[in-house]
Amino acid sequence: MKTNWNITTVKIYIPEQQTKVQTRQSMIYALVLLQGGWFMMGTDDPGIPQDGEGPQRRVRQDPFYIEEHEVTNQQFQHFTNQTGYITEAERFGDSFVFEGLLSEEVKSTLSSAVAAAPWWSPVKGADWRHPEGPDSTIEHRMSHPVLHVSWSDAQAYCQWAKRRLPTEAEWELACRGGLQDRLYPWGNKLMPRGLHYANLWQGDFPNHNTAEDGYANTSPVMSFPANGFGLYDMVGNAWEWTSDWWNVHHTTEDKYNPKGPETGTDRVKKGGSYMCHKSYCYRYRCAARSQNTPDSSASNLGFRCAADAES
Ligand SMILES: [Ca+2]
Ligand SMILES: [Ca+2]
Numbered sequence: 001m002k003t004n005w006n007i008t009t010v011k012i013y014i015p016e017q018q019t020k021v022q023t024r025q026s027m028i029y030a031l032v033l034l035q036g037g038w039f040m041m042g043t044d045d046p047g048i049p050q051d052g053e054g055p056q057r058r059v060r061q062d063p064f065y066i067e068e069h070e071v072t073n074q075q076f077q078h079f080t081n082q083t084g085y086i087t088e089a090e091r092f093g094d095s096f097v098f099e100g101l102l103s104e105e106v107k108s109t110l111s112s113a114v115a116a117a118p119w120w121s122p123v124k125g126a127d128w129r130h131p132e133g134p135d136s137t138i139e140h141r142m143s144h145p146v147l148h149v150s151w152s153d154a155q156a157y158c159q160w161a162k163r164r165l166p167t168e169a170e171w172e173l174a175c176r177g178g179l180q181d182r183l184y185p186w187g188n189k190l191m192p193r194g195l196h197y198a199n200l201w202q203g204d205f206p207n208h209n210t211a212e213d214g215y216a217n218t219s220p221v222m223s224f225p226a227n228g229f230g231l232y233d234m235v236g237n238a239w240e241w242t243s244d245w246w247n248v249h250h251t252t253e254d255k256y257n258p259k260g261p262e263t264g265t266d267r268v269k270k271g272g273s274y275m276c277h278k279s280y281c282y283r284y285r286c287a288a289r290s291q292n293t294p295d296s297s298a299s300n301l302g303f304r305c306a307a308d309a310e311s
Pocket of ligand 2: 070233234235236237238239240271272
């Protein structure tokens with residue numbers, strides 16, 4: 001098997017966005033060119049077998065670009081300012097919020113929760129500008145990943161930016177950062193040298209988040225070390241939508257630029273979030289995966305875009 005892991009970091013800017021770009025923010029539009037080649041997708045040692053993490057299979061991927069970090073509130077705000085785009089959560093009037101982050105006032109207005117996951121509540125007035133409901137704001141979080149974006153919202157943003165969502169295979173290749181058969185983008189050990197490599201949950205889920213990694217909620221993108229491809233927060237911080245439909249049945253057959261099933265009801269999301277803890281959501285691994293309907297939105301779900309490499 002030939003693997004070509006040469007990478008080139010390319011800072012590509014969206015022309016109409018340059019006017020507002022400043023020093024720190026100038027980095028937020030960067031794409032990394034991945035050369036593709038063969039890689040091993042999935043795992044034969046699944047942490048959560050029912051999610052369809054296995055079997056491990058050979059995938060050959062053409063070169064592509066992927067954004068070096070999750071799309072931020074700043075970026076998404078620029079998109080909505082330019083286009084007037086209204087997200088699905090804004091149209092529906094509510095979105096799912098993790099109860100542990102709600103104010104007492106908002107909590108007192110709640111009528112329902114998700115039976116299987118009672119820490120999730122649909123909150124009226126929760127949307128990307130108000131991640132914990134109407135009394136919350138993103139003003140101090142412009143460099144955090146945008147949340148409460150549905151798959152369709154993410155599609156709309158990527159299209160506007162002349163990009164697209166990554167396929168699950170592209171996302172996983174990107175996550176692995178050139179390593180083979182490793183759990184995490186940086187290796188097999190969750191905390192090398194005792195350091196945190198991702199924004200996850202520490203403590204007792206869902207009751208007590210000690211936030212030993214510095215964050216009980218999202219973190220500014222690029223707060224934790226990049227992987228071998230120079231990509232940040234591939235696991236943890238916000239879950240990330242991919243373009244694939246969800247399916248848990250895979251074969252060991254070689255695949256070429258796989259795009260997932262033709263149809264489905266749910267879309268694949270990858271990487272886990274700041275809410276993931278091994279006891280409940282051991283999904284902050286590159287092979288891990290989960291799903292939501294395309295109109296779903298939540299306070300831990302975002303995305304990043306990819307783009308075709310010029311041939
Ligand atoms: Ca954390
Ligand atoms: Ca992430």
